[in-house]
Amino acid sequence: MNYAKKTLLYFIGHTSVGIIALLYAVFSSFSGGYREGMISGIIGGFITTGVLGIFFSLRLMKNPKRAAEVEMVKNEERTQFLRMKTSAAIFSVMIYAESAGILVTGLLGFREICLTLATILIIKVILYIGFASYYSKKY
Known part of the structure; x- marks a missing residue:
């Protein structure tokens, strides 16, 4: 409940x-x-x-x-495991999709969109490294 x-x-x-x-x-x-x-x-x-x-x-x-x-x-432990695996897979796919978006928008000349996607990608990678180091020390 x-x-x-x-x-x-x-x-x-x-x-x-x-x-x-x-x-x-x-x-x-x-x-x-x-x-x-x-x-x-x-x-x-x-x-x-x-x-x-x-x-x-x-x-x-x-x-x-x-x-x-x-x-x-x-x-349930299995559900939590599946949720973590799904999140990791989505994160990996989105890194590649955002990288491709940066390349395409950069080549097409959309500077603002390219910079926005690059900023989001950099923030995402920095957060990933930060949480990975935090959890590696914690567990």
Whole structure:
């Protein structure tokens, strides 16, 4: 049941971010364009996923047997191992995809995009090295 309560709190916060963005959109003046589209996307995404998450969390909390089963599966060693392997594989693939994106955008002359992707890649590698050294000392 603990997992369902944590998930419910997370989605309540998620919905709150959407409502705050909605209030910002209502009480501020937009001149249209990019900013308006960005705020409406944030509102729609956060409120929709938040409300759906709250619905499914409440539904899970009403069925204690299913909630206990989900929590057990969530904390199972095999599930955690699969999650770590999946994250590592995604990280490796994204490094190659971002590197290819840097090369392509650099060759096509999109300097800003190229620099943004390069910055993201450098930050990601620095964080990887930092966490790897931290966890190698800890474990």
